[in-house]
Amino acid sequence: MSDRVALIRAVNVGGAKLPMARLRALAAELGATDVSTYIASGNLLYTPPGDPAEFDAALERAITAEFGFEREVISRTxxxxxxxxxxxxxxxxxxxxxxxxxxxxxxxxxxxxxxxxxxxxxxxxxxxxxxxxxxxxxxxxxxxxxxxxxxxxxxxxxxxxxxxxxxxxxxxxxx
Structure with missing residues (x-):
């Protein structure tokens, strides 16, 4: 069971490649648990280690740092x-x-x-x-x-x- 579902904008289209295995690893490295993904279009299920908004911002920064493109991480329960x-x-x-x-x-x-x-x-x-x-x-x-x-x-x-x-x-x- 996951507390949040992150919807990441425009990944794996137009050259913005973000492998889901690496997305799961990034989330785990940032302290998330219950991490999984659904299809290769930027759907991440997770339980954040603290404030969800802080986690989402940290994940955005990690994606930018590693892949060189900026994408919004928008999560909902x-x-x-x-x-x-x-x-x-x-x-x-x-x-x-x-x-x-x-x-x-x-x-x-x-x-x-x-x-x-x-x-x-x-x-x-x-x-x-x-x-x-x-x-x-x-x-x-x-x-x-x-x-x-x-x-x-x-x-x-x-x-x-x-x-x-x-x-x-x-x-x-x-x-």
Whole structure:
């Protein structure tokens, strides 16, 4: 059982290679226990040695120091992920086309409205607390709501996982 699930933005895409075995080792070297990963896209399950925010920042620094690229480490408890999953405001037609995008902070209502205004007719967008909920009618490929647009519009970076992955992470954190 793990106390936290870290979602690390944009690893193993575009040349930013972060082997999951090394990610697990880095987390353990920083004092985490109950360390595991799920698929090779930056999903780390762990119990931090102390304050989760301090651990996440230390892991970000370790990744930068070893691999030479900066990536946000955004963690949530399994309960927080489950609450976000329950709060998903859109009909789930295809779970792989519905996403929860964990953000590094809580956007203003005006920023959330600005992002909704940028969405295509085939996209649904809602900000609930520090989570961005998205539904793509035909999948994420081709969306203009890129990570850069999301960060610039909402004022916070983040990383998304589809509902299938969120459900799996919750299950892995709570065996």
């Amino acid at each position: 399994p309960d927080e992920l489950e609450a976000a999953l329950r709060a998903h405001p859109f009909e789930v037609v295809e779970p792989k086309f519905s996403y929860i995008y964990a953000l590094t902070g809580t956007p203003t209502a005006d920023a959330a409205a600005a992002l909704r205004a940028r969405a295509a007719d085939t996209e649904q967008v809602a900000v609930i607390g520090s989570d961005l909920h998205l539904r793509y009618d035909a999948g994420v490929a081709g969306s203009k709501l890129t990570p850069a647009v999301i960060k610039r519009t909402l004022g916070y970076a983040g990383t998304g996982r589809n509902l299938n992955t969120i459900e799996k992470l919750i299950g892995l954190a709570r065996p």
